[in-house]
Amino acid sequence: MSRMIRKAAVIGSGVMGSGIAAHLANSGIACLLLDIVPDRLTPEEAAKGLSLTDPEVRNRLASSAVAGLKKHRPAPLYDSSFADLITPGNIEDHLEQLKKVDWIIEVVVENLAVKKNLLEKVERNWREGTIVSSNTSGISINEMVQGRSDGFKRHFLGTHFFNPPRYLKLLEIIPGKETDPAIVDFMSSFCNKTLGKGVVRAKDTPNFIGNRIGTYGLLVTLQEMSNAGYSVDEIDAITGPAMGRPKSATLRTLDVVGIDTFIHVAQNVHDNVSGETEKTVFTVPEYLREMVALGWNGAKSGQGFYKSV
Ligand code: NAD
Numbered sequence: 001m002s003r004m005i006r007k008a009a010v011i012g013s014g015v016m017g018s019g020i021a022a023h024l025a026n027s028g029i030a031c032l033l034l035d036i037v038p039d040r041l042t043p044e045e046a047a048k049g050l051s052l053t054d055p056e057v058r059n060r061l062a063s064s065a066v067a068g069l070k071k072h073r074p075a076p077l078y079d080s081s082f083a084d085l086i087t088p089g090n091i092e093d094h095l096e097q098l099k100k101v102d103w104i105i106e107v108v109v110e111n112l113a114v115k116k117n118l119l120e121k122v123e124r125n126w127r128e129g130t131i132v133s134s135n136t137s138g139i140s141i142n143e144m145v146q147g148r149s150d151g152f153k154r155h156f157l158g159t160h161f162f163n164p165p166r167y168l169k170l171l172e173i174i175p176g177k178e179t180d181p182a183i184v185d186f187m188s189s190f191c192n193k194t195l196g197k198g199v200v201r202a203k204d205t206p207n208f209i210g211n212r213i214g215t216y217g218l219l220v221t222l223q224e225m226s227n228a229g230y231s232v233d234e235i236d237a238i239t240g241p242a243m244g245r246p247k248s249a250t251l252r253t254l255d256v257v258g259i260d261t262f263i264h265v266a267q268n269v270h271d272n273v274s275g276e277t278e279k280t281v282f283t284v285p286e287y288l289r290e291m292v293a294l295g296w297n298g299a300k301s302g303q304g305f306y307k308s309v
Helices: 015-026 043-047 060-071 080-085 092-100 112-124 150-154 181-193 210-228 232-239 250-257 259-272 276-281 286-293
Strands: 007-011 030-035 086-090 103-106 131-134 156-161 170-175 198-201
Touching: 007 015, 007 092, 015 030, 015 060, 015 080, 015 086, 015 156, 030 060, 030 092, 060 080, 060 086, 080 086, 086 092, 092 112, 103 112, 112 131, 131 181, 150 156, 156 181, 170 181, 181 198, 210 232, 210 250, 210 259, 210 276, 232 250, 250 259, 259 286
Parallel strands: 007 030, 007 103, 030 086, 103 131, 131 156, 170 198
Antiparallel strands: 156 170
């Protein structure tokens, strides 16, 4: 069967979902960018008399992600007019639209229960033949589709973009036990030729390849920072250009990734390895959890290791 991806739906419009939607638009692919409706209005919105039953208000969250794409530096879009290829909306009111796309990409928070729940909803609105993938950083692809139909499982795989999606070339393709090999081949070729990615096939092991190695390095650096008493600036100076690495060194990278997301990603390996040494290395330092409790989630919240302007 000859396949073509002309239209996609990206579910989750946070750091990665908005960046992936932008990169699809850069590649000429129209996409829906869907997110949840906020639980409540901010006091300012409530004071203006807005209502959460108003479709326009319900679409606010996803729309603000698209507006953010035009301001973000480095720019996620080759040209800001490409944002016209992205249609923002809220997931609940647009589930039916999933039947009209060729590829659905799940890019919601790194939590197995949330992802499983979403995929159940997606399957109820899935058209046979549509490819479905997850951008998970390392949660098991096979576990995510437990309970889904055989047909859905044949069309499901991991497509793990790296952050920021426009600039980082690596993309891991993670087939599940039941993914149709023809779909794995098609997506590997599509992501390489149309999206310009360097594709690596990874096995469904905790955090796959890139994040198993990357998280290890970050956690060891964080442990050394507190054990040896280095400052934030010292760590980034030592582990950045001084070591021949790009400017965005360790702690700036963590701010870009999102401290909350990084904790989920590290915890995932910790929970899925049995060796004592690996368990120790993959233990999340308590101060990262304290930062998140303060709302210091990194660049996306305006404060992480650094203040963002
Ligand atoms: P984020 O916190 O920036 O965004 C997550 C978004 O998901 C939020 O906007 C949230 O409202 C939305 N969401 C939550 N539940 C939802 C639901 N049921 N339906 C629709 N939307 C929902 O997180 P992120 O950094 O964009 O990460 C998203 C995924 O990408 C995670 O699986 C993460 O591990 C992976 N990832 C992240 C990075 C990174 O550097 N941040 C890199 C590669 C992969």
